[in-house]
Structures are given as C-alpha cells and as structure tokens.
Amino acid sequence: MITVSTLHKMKATGDKIAMLTCYDATFAAAMDAAGVDMLLIGDSLGMAVQGHTSTLPVTLDDMCYHTACVARGVKNAMIVADFPFGVAQQSKEQAYQAACRLMAAGAAMVKAEGGEFMAETTAFLEQRGIPVCAHIGLTPQWVNAFGGYKVQGKTEDAAAQLIKDAKAHDNAGASIVLMECVPADLARQITQSVHCPTIGIGAGKDCDGQVLVMHDMLWVTDSKKARFVKNFMAGKDNIQAAFADYVQSVKNGTFPAQEHWF
Ligand code: KIV
Secondary structure, eight states: OOOHHHHHHHHHHTOOEEEEEOOSHHHHHHHHHHTOSEEEEOTTHHHHTTOOSSSTTOOHHHHHHHHHHHHHHOSSSEEEEEOOTTTTTTOHHHHHHHHHHHHHHTOSEEEEEOSGGGHHHHHHHHHTTOOEEEEEESOGGGHHHHTSSOOOOOSHHHHHHHHHHHHHHHHTTOSEEEEESOOHHHHHHHHHHOSSOEEEESSOSOSSEEEEOHHHHTTOSOSOOOTTOOOTTTTOSSHHHHHHHHHHHHHTTOSSOGGGOO
C-alpha cells in the first residue's frame, strides 16, 4: 500500500511517482494492477465525466461519490480526492469538514487548489491527520480570474510568487506539491527547494512524479489536447497496456519529453 512515507522515500531515492486521474472502480482496478502509484479523483470529472465546460459545477457530493467508487477498485495505490470549487478556500474549518467526508469516502489525501494564502489551511489539515496535496500554478478553479487555461510563472515576479507558494505549503507540512503548467526550469528549481515530493502536469521532467487526466492519455476523443498530453493508447489493443506504458515511461524518464513541456 502506498503511503505518504512511501512517497517521501521515493523522492529521496529518485524513484518517479506515477499518478493518473480516476473516477470509477473498474478503471481504478486496471490502474492499480498496472502499477499506478496514486489515483486522483480530480474535479476534472466535471468535464471528463459530467460534460461541463469547467470544473466549477462539481459538488462535494459528486467528489465523495466518485471517491467511494474508486476506493472499491484499489488495493495498493494511494487515493487522493480533490476539494471542489468553493469548499476549501472559504475557511480552514470548512475545509476540515469537507476533508473528513472525502476521507470517510476512501481518500488518503486531499488536494486543494491555491498558493501561499492556502498554506494555513494546509497546516490546519495536516495537524489533524489529513495529508494535503497543494495544487499551485495553473489552478483550473481560477479559470475566470486567469482568463483561460494559461501557463503560469512566466514573468520574474510570477515565478518568484510560485516559489513562495510552494515553500509556504512545504513549510506548512504539505505531503505533496502539485504544479500544473509551470515552465520546466522553474518546476525543477521548486522541486529541489522543497522537502515534500512534487508532481507535475505540464511542468517538465524534473518533478518527483507526473499526473495526467485519464481520458486525455487514453485519447478517448479526438478533441484538441494540451501540449503536455501524450496518447498512450497509440499502438495498444487494451487500456491496461496503456496504463502500464504510462507507468513505465514516467519511471524510466521517457515521459514527459521536451515536446510536452513549456
Ligand atoms: O482535477 C484534476 O484532474 C486535476 C489534475 C489535472 C491535476 O487537478
């Protein structure tokens, strides 16, 4: 069973962490059998499963339902559940109550979007036995504020702020820092300057692990994909082989390749 201490040992030994999003028991079992280390019940389910155009309409009930479904399929992987929009950011007490529901549904870690200002919530949850994955960089719940899904940390000031965000969460005891759409050089610098493992999506090869949205890496539809997505179904005749190829590619450092980062 993968635990927070397994992840910290993996950072120390340089073993890469393979994470995928997952929303139901059958795919969870296939990912688990393929050796995926961490399954994220992302609020991306709003788009991937529910057909919305953003993650904003997803509710805490939705997250608990899908977390419980995934938990039924898993034997070894760590289960991480996302806080949906408007839940963790209001107050640390509200975040704690929502986290308890997600943990009761089967999560072993919760993921909250937001930078330095969320570090107090990270500390509050970690002190109460709830491991936290702090999601920084392109935080999709901020899509309206960002004016779209854009690479973050491109200016000197923005890069300095992202370093502060990561360090604030790390000092608050975060179990993981997840960076989305951050220039590869900056993600490497952050990975080297925090104690906790980092996971990247569109953040280069030097993070301690990688995550992709399952529907993207299986190329379920032909819709335009982000630069960081690779089609792991290409040349395979079954989905479990695609998951196994993803795990192997993350672990041997062949994914992501330069064409996937910024
Ligand atoms: O909701 C999600 O799937 C995520 C990943 C893209 C990291 O946050």
